[in-house]
Amino acid sequence: MPDWLEISLRTLSSVVILFIITKLLGKRQISQLSLFEYITGITMGNIAAYISLDLDNDWYLGIVSLAVWVGISVAMEFITLKSKSIRDVVDGRGTVLIDKGVLLRKNMRKERITLDEMLEQLRKKDVYRVADVEFAIMEQSGEINVMLKKEHQPLTPDMLGWRLPQTIEPQTVVMDGHAVDRSLEVAGKDRNWLKRELEKQKVKMEEVFLAQIDSQGELAIQTGTESKAHNPSTKPKDQIAELLKQYEDELYMLERFAMNEDDKLDYRDAINKLKTAMHFYPPPS
Incomplete structure (x- = not known):
């Protein structure tokens, strides 16, 4: 050979x-x-x-x-x-580099990391002031994970007392002009429904580069060309229902933190009036 x-x-x-x-x-x-x-x-x-x-x-x-x-x-x-x-x-252990906003020089020397490298890693986490960090640790992989102090953490809907609708994973139902039957089944749809939706948006199956069904059951179509991109807007009633729900959650939060009973009554009255309006705009199922 x-x-x-x-x-x-x-x-x-x-x-x-x-x-x-x-x-x-x-x-x-x-x-x-x-x-x-x-x-x-x-x-x-x-x-x-x-x-x-x-x-x-x-x-x-x-x-x-x-x-x-x-x-x-x-x-x-x-x-x-x-x-x-x-x-x-074998794998090593994590090393604390910042504790309550204070750099631990001894641990930095142990891991042979300079101040420039430390600041660079913090900037990658969108942190630009060491004093804002509650806790930072170098993991076994060498990555530095950071937890900000409470007052510097971004606000979340949970902190504001908002109850947001559950988000369901989007299902990809068309790829490269071909329907994905398994994803259609998971989304509770079929090819006939898909065909009707494509006809509504005046798009042929072979023109679809990617199509996904979101948590609201809406079909978002990508054709791969800017002029033919189809992104259906959310129904106005659904948008109004979501806004009303957010206002209701905010009013409940304000009522909970009201300083006196009169303020609580005012918020409660506003909530009752808002619920009347919400009756005409039920949340999307």
Whole structure:
């Protein structure tokens, strides 16, 4: 067999073997390497190169070496799953870098991170003042996670006492001009419904690049061209119902935090009047 053909076959075999090994070791081998996994990855790459190019020795010895490394790696994963102490040694532990707005110089030196690097990592989290940080920790992967102090955290609907409608995952029902029957079934629709919706918006199935059904049951169509993009607007009654619901939640919150009984009565009266209007605009089902 010519050398070039043997090398080609060995390389192809190495790629297949490495792919199977990576699947066995799991996604963590790719995304969040521990020190041991990093060493394993480098070693397996070198062994694969040996299998591909070394024509002077028996190539199957490289396969044996790969199998041993995989066995060790898989065994280490099971051991670290069972033992916290071994996991701390193999994967490492998180290190606190900021506590109550104060930089911990000793821990920064331990992780060999400079002030410039620390400030850069904070800016990536949209944090520009160290004093605003309640807690920051460097994870085993090297990523720095940050928790802001209460007064600097962004407002959420829950903080304001708003009760928002539940959001359901959008279902992709058309891709590249072809209907996705499984997604239609999950959304409680069928091809006849899809055909009617496309006819309403004067779009042919083969023109649709992407179409999704949102939590309100509305179909949003993308044709891949700006002039033909179709994004149906929400029904006015549904918009009014959602706004009225937000106002109701705000009034309930104001009533709850009212300073005296007279103010509470005023808010309660406003809520009752608002409920009368909401009767004509029921929330979307």
